Every structure is written in C-alpha cells, then in structure tokens.
Amino acid sequence: MFSAAAHRLAAELPDGAYVANLCQDRLNFSIAFAAAVLRGQISLMTSDRSPERLRLLAERFPGTYVLTDEAEPGNPLRQHVMRAAFDLTGVQSPNPIIPVDRLAAVVFTSGSTGEPVGHRKLWGALVERSRDAARRFRVGLARPTAIVGMVPPQHMYGFETTVLLPLHSNATVWCGTAFFPSDVEAALAAMAAPRVLVTTPLQIRAVLQAGVELPALHRVISATAPLFADMAAEAEQRWQTEVCEIFGATEVGSIASRRTIEGDLWTTYPRVRVRPGELDEEVVVTGPFATPFPISDRVDAPDSAHFRLLGRRTDLLKLGGRRASLAGLNRILAEIDGVVDGLFVPPADPDTTPTARMAAFVVAPDRTPDDILAALRTRIDPVFLPRRVVKVDRLPRNDVGKLPEQALAALRAQLDRA
C-alpha cells in the first residue's frame, strides 16, 4: 500500500529536478520521498523552512519546488500539496530498481560562513546504512519490529531510522506525534512488541523524569548528542532494555554504534572504516558510496573499526542536537544592520545543562536588543538564538582584533553577575 501511494503521488508530481520535502507527518514525508525517488527528483532535506532558506535553496538548485502536506502560506516557491488520502484502485506499483549511484537527497548543515552546506546522499549509501542499522540493532530482521521515533524525519538521524530503515527491513513506524513523554507512552502501547524507541538524550531524560510507564522495549536508540552512562544505566534498569547510541554526522550519515553502558569505545558499521587524518587526533571516515570525511571531534582510533571520542574541536557548537560554526554565527551577527561588532558566547556546559543557551554581546548604538533578536530570528536556527543580547560600548579585542581568553572569561562573568 505504501508503494502504491508512492507511485500514485509520483504520477501527480510537477516537473522539477529538485524538491524540498516539507511534509510534517512522518508517513506523508516517507511517501513523498519515495515518490520523488520514483520520479528521479532529488530531495532537498532542510529543517529550516523559513522563506529565506527556501529562496536560497531555489537559487542554488534551480527549479526547486516545495512538496508538503499542509499548505504553507509564507512559501515563496512553487508548491505541491499532497492529498490526505489516495484512491489507490488500479495503481501499478512495481518495486523499482534504483542505481546505487543515483543522487537521492541533499541534506544541509551550517557552514563556517553561516550559509547552508549541502551533502549529497547517494541511494547506495542510504540503503547500505539502513541495512547496517537493521542488522546492528536487530530491527526488522526475522520478526516485524515496531519503531517509535521522537525525532523529525527531515533530520539525518530521523531520516535514516524512521524513513529509510522501514523501506529496507521488516519494521513498522509509528506515524503519529511522539514528542512529549505521554505521547511516547501512548505510541509504544499502541504498537505490538518487539518495540524500538528512537530518541535523543534530552528526550530520554524527559521520559525518565516524567515517570511514565513504558511497555516492554526491545531497544532504545539514542543519537545527536552524547548520552551519559548513568542516564543510560537508569533507562536500562527502569525500562528493562538495552540502550544503544548511534554516532554519525549529517555529512556521512551513521557510522558507528555502542551500547552506552559498555564504555566509550565505538564500533563502526561493517565496511565503514576510520583512518588517520591530517590534524592531530583526527580521523577520516570512509564508507561505501560516501565521500571520505573527517570527524569533527578529536578522536583516538585503536584500529580501523573502532574509536573513542576525546572532545570537541572548538569552533563547532552543538545545541539540542543541532550544529553550527561559532565563526559562522558571529559573522551573521556582525552583518546585521547597525551592528558594529558582535560576539556570541556559547554556554559553558552544553552537554550537562540541557536548556543551556547562547548569549550575545553587541556593539550597536542605534539598535535595541529586541531588534537584534528579531534580525537573528530570520537568519539562524532557533536553538542558537541568544537568551540575552547585551549591548556594550566595545568588545575587549586586542591589537590584532582577537578576543583573548581572559577577556572572554570576563564577558562570561559579566553575564553571571547581571
């Protein structure tokens, strides 16, 4: 039936080399993605659905249209709204053979200039990772498995685990909303065992703290941010399950996994290998159908199939599972009208304080903090919006225009005091 719906939608899609899939509902998103593949259209996957982002995509990928399940009034591009129900009588739905080197999707991250960087996903790589995940976590192999995902389908992690994985395994995905702890309780109860919960550390914490009772869980999979062993242990104990993590990056997709309580050693997926990179403590990941890519953390790799993470490289920020370049954010801030100079200050302990937020200092004599915030709101991912924008007369830069450590520490102290 899924296949029939995808074929039916594929026949209705407008022409266009590129399609921005903005479907809100997980099932619609999946059908839309499959339909685009059938039409040979390349799916642009962006979590940022602002008019500015869509215009930018259309500039870079001429002919882009929006495919969605709820009409978006602010959308500046051509739009196709998929219907809620399909008449599937008489639809032929042969299982297509898709070449491994077909470009199926482009997924975006923020680059150091603040502009989105697109990462090409070949069909072969997507299928390979799905099958690896299915085997590694024993999902949808011999028996059908139910998956409840608390992550959006546009983000690489949600895309792999809740859209692609069911296409290549015997898994069923919950397509209702599963965001609050009470939703998750209801969703899991509605699905038959064995059940897998696909989630993030923040959401595991929320579900644990809410104290909701979960039915028997085959496995919990977590990704997008480090999961601490004590929380994993509590989840394993409370929910009588195994808690595993996937390590990956939008650029390369999922590459490794571990069972969190077993320690800090990650095991790569089959045929994914790590080899030394150019910088100290750097490794480059290689895998079938994927471009070699350096992992952005500092890494120690005892062999080509295992590694440990040693800490982050300093320009890269991660908040709420989203990534940004600090240099990129600062550039965006400085380019706002009326901002003479500006600086984002990241939170001191983002991994241990889930609601930690950025702060920003600006030199902007004629603008108010609210003005700055409004300008930022249209330019950056909401999770990086500063909780406070502090106006100052000048930033304590040194002779070569840099902000020395002491000056940064003093700025931080100013935030704590105020």
Next chain:
Amino acid sequence: MPLDTHALAERDVAQLLVEALHLEISPDEIDPTEKLFGDGLGLDSIDALEIALAISRTYGFELKSDDARNLEVFASLRSLTQHIATHRTK
C-alpha cells in the same frame, strides 16, 4: 475537573516558565497574550519538553502533543494557563 484550591493565576504559570527555562526576565514581563513560541517569547521545542516536565511536577498532569497542537495550548501564557487550570490534579 478543576480543583477548588486557589485560582490559577497567569502569574503563577509565568513564574513556572521563568524558573523551568532559566529565563532572564521576571514573570511580570511576560505579556499574557504574546506568542510563547517562535516570535514573542521565542521558546522552542526543547523548552516545550522542559515545560511539560515542570507542569507534570507542579500540576500533576501530562501534556500531550494532540492537545498542544489542536487546542493551541502553547499559543500564549493565557491559553497555557487555561489549559493547566482545566487539567490540573494538584
């Protein structure tokens, strides 16, 4: 059924938001009709989880996505307060 305890004031819920989210404003500064998410107060989905937790602890009931979306519970401090007042068990 709403409890027959002190009436739930918008300020009580504003206080909960400020404390749960470590907002750097006072509860009185939250306009009861201003948007909570996106523009206005500028909260996001991570904040939504924290709010759900705080509501569960303080008022004894669980937020559900269907309620939150369908009834526009999160539209403003006013709508959130009304939702809590209707569903609280403590």
